[in-house]
Amino acid sequence: MAKKLWVERNEDGSWDAYSDDGAHIKFGHGKGLFNPGDLMKVALAGCAALSSQFPIENALGEGKGARITVDGDYDEATDGYTAFREQVVVDAQSAGIHGDDAEKLKDRVERHIEKSCTVKHTYEVATPVTMKVKVITK
Known part of the structure; x- marks a missing residue:
């Protein structure tokens, strides 16, 4: 449920x-x-954060995570976002990861986000929304 x-x-x-x-x-x-548009971006970034947590902690140590930024293109005519841009930055310097190991970590993080981020999957397709308004009276 x-x-x-x-x-x-x-x-x-x-x-x-x-x-x-x-x-x-x-x-x-x-x-x-x-605002609600901000919350859409927070949802996208938060989903990537949680989806990438396992491979990042596995490589860098418990409690480590990425810094994820999201911005979007807002269209006033349709009152909606037409695109989002997300950047996932993993600081692996303190763990001494570089070269091929850094590329492998990047690939693992991308795969985990692609597999597990429900918000990203939802935003990538048209998602119907139904709404019902109920006014309570005596």
Whole structure:
């Protein structure tokens, strides 16, 4: 069964997102808040981070990870993103990895992300969204 998620409005105009297992994030429009477009990019970067964690920790040590940046092309006419660019940077200097070993690590990281990143897979195809509005009255 999928995790249940919901959002609720706060008096200050921000929103809180919750999951039935206790996760929480604040978002909205304004300084210090992620907007929904930002959250799309965070989801993409976060998915790559979790997908690449095993090969990176295996090569560099427990607790090590990549720095992942995402930007996108926004089209005002359609109010949507037309492309995302993601960069995964693995700092292997402290582990002394270079040459062929660095290339092997790069390949392993790419394979893990390609295999396991649900968000990337979803963004790469057209994903239908159904919406139902319910107004509660007496």
